[in-house]
Amino acid sequence: MKKHNVNSPVILALISLVLFAGLEYSYLEWDKEDSLRSAHEQYSESLENNFGGAYTEGEPSNTLTEEEQAELDSAAQARMDACRDEMATRAVTARAEADALAEGTEDADEAALADSDDDDIEDEDAENPEIKDSEEDADEDKSTEDETAVATDDDAADEEAERIAAEEAARAQEEAEKAAAEAAKAQEEAERAAAEAAKAQEEAEKAAAQAEMQASVSEYATEVANIVNQYRADAGLPPLTLSPSLCEAAEIRATELLTSFSHTRPDGQTCFSAFDSLGIPYGYAGENIAAGQTSATEVMNSWINSPGHKKNIMNPNFSKIGIACCYDASAPYSYYWVQMFTD
Numbered sequence: 001m002k003k004h005n006v007n008s009p010v011i012l013a014l015i016s017l018v019l020f021a022g023l024e025y026s027y028l029e030w031d032k033e034d035s036l037r038s039a040h041e042q043y044s045e046s047l048e049n050n051f052g053g054a055y056t057e058g059e060p061s062n063t064l065t066e067e068e069q070a071e072l073d074s075a076a077q078a079r080m081d082a083c084r085d086e087m088a089t090r091a092v093t094a095r096a097e098a099d100a101l102a103e104g105t106e107d108a109d110e111a112a113l114a115d116s117d118d119d120d121i122e123d124e125d126a127e128n129p130e131i132k133d134s135e136e137d138a139d140e141d142k143s144t145e146d147e148t149a150v151a152t153d154d155d156a157a158d159e160e161a162e163r164i165a166a167e168e169a170a171r172a173q174e175e176a177e178k179a180a181a182e183a184a185k186a187q188e189e190a191e192r193a194a195a196e197a198a199k200a201q202e203e204a205e206k207a208a209a210q211a212e213m214q215a216s217v218s219e220y221a222t223e224v225a226n227i228v229n230q231y232r233a234d235a236g237l238p239p240l241t242l243s244p245s246l247c248e249a250a251e252i253r254a255t256e257l258l259t260s261f262s263h264t265r266p267d268g269q270t271c272f273s274a275f276d277s278l279g280i281p282y283g284y285a286g287e288n289i290a291a292g293q294t295s296a297t298e299v300m301n302s303w304i305n306s307p308g309h310k311k312n313i314m315n316p317n318f319s320k321i322g323i324a325c326c327y328d329a330s331a332p333y334s335y336y337w338v339q340m341f342t343d
Contacts (some may be wrong), residue, residue, distance in 0.1 A: 053308035054263035054271050054287040057317065063281045069245075072279065076248040083251075094204040101197040205329075221247055221323035223296035224339070228313055228321060231304060237316055240341070246322025249274040250338040253287065254326035257336040263287055275342070286312035286341040291333035299325075299337045317343050 064072065221242060229239040252274050256266055263271045271287045288309045293299035303309040312318070318341040326336045 053306070053312040055285070055312060055315070056270075056272055057284045059283045073244040076245040076278065080244070080248055080251065090207050094200070094207040098197065098200040098204040101193065101200045104193055104197070220296050220325050224300060224323045225321055227296065227300045231313060235314055237314060238319070240318060240321040243320040243322050245278060245280050246320055246340050246342060247324060248322070249278055249280060250322040250324035250340045251326070253289070253340065254324040254336050254338045257289060257291065257338065258326065258328055258331050261289065261291060261336070263289065274340075280342065282342040284315070284317040284343040286315060286318065288312050288339040290337040292335060293337060294335055303339070312339070312341055315341065319343055
């Protein structure tokens with residue numbers, strides 16, 4: 001009879017129990033360490049793992065005095081105001097050009113219509129030259145009826161009249177064809193002017209809409225910042241300061257989103273290089289982007305319900321925020337939003 005080894009299952013069970021206990025202990029220890037991680041460590045996720053919001057960190061940035069920060073913000077605000085004034089001027093100019101083209105189109109239409117009417121009249125003359133000539137011949141025959149007595153003279157007069165009538169008919173036909181060509185050219189020019197006027201009108205409306213949007217950006221920024229700070233207050237976090245210099249960086253990025261909706265800039269650099277170009281120091285930095293939302297409330301609902309974007313909004317490392325919205329009716333989503341954060 002074969003002898004069974006009853007100790008094997010017991011040994012396997014004991015080994016499994018030890019392994020399970022070890023894994024459970026490791027998990028508890030990891031969870032304990034995770035709960036004790038600093039705020040800095042909790043928000044150190046990379047761009048790829050941040051679920052939509054871009055984040056980077058380094059050493060805390062305290063390189064600017066209050067006076068230097070005020071000077072940086074003042075210069076940024078001046079540039080943004082100048083940009084908005086330029087956009088408003090461009091909108092007014094575009095509207096004036098559109099009105100001038102529309103007026104020119106009306107003149108071209110009237111000229112084309114006049115040429116068409118003249119062409120119709122000349123066509124009637126060209127089509128019926130014999131009638132006109134016959135009437136003239138009848139008058140001449142009547143006035144000279146008593147003076148003309150010789151049949152041969154009558155025949156000669158008829159031949160001459162026919163020759164003159166044929167020449168006049170040919171000339172009238174040539175003039176009619178010339179007038180028709182001029183009318184067709186005038187119509188073509190009128191259609192081209194109408195197309196240019198329509199395009200100018202579209203550009204003027206676009207420029208006006210963009211100028212209006214940029215004029216109200218400060219209102220949008222304030223509203224978004226207020227919502228952000230309400231969320232932070234509810235979580236016991238300090239409020240963020242709305243920074244003009246960060247708003248300028250956000251406006252640059254919002255414009256770039258029209259070309260590339262990404263945290264990577266059109267030139268291939270990271271979004272945070274916008275800070276470098278404006279001389280904005282930072283240790284911790286973040287960016288949230290969105291497209292299609294038409295109000296501050298709508299875009300904040302989108303961001304706060306996205307894990308990665310919410311992490312930036314609630315990040316305790318940040319103290320400043322910049323906000324911008326770029327509008328372009330011809331772009332796929334029309335509205336493009338940016339939040340930028342620094343410590």
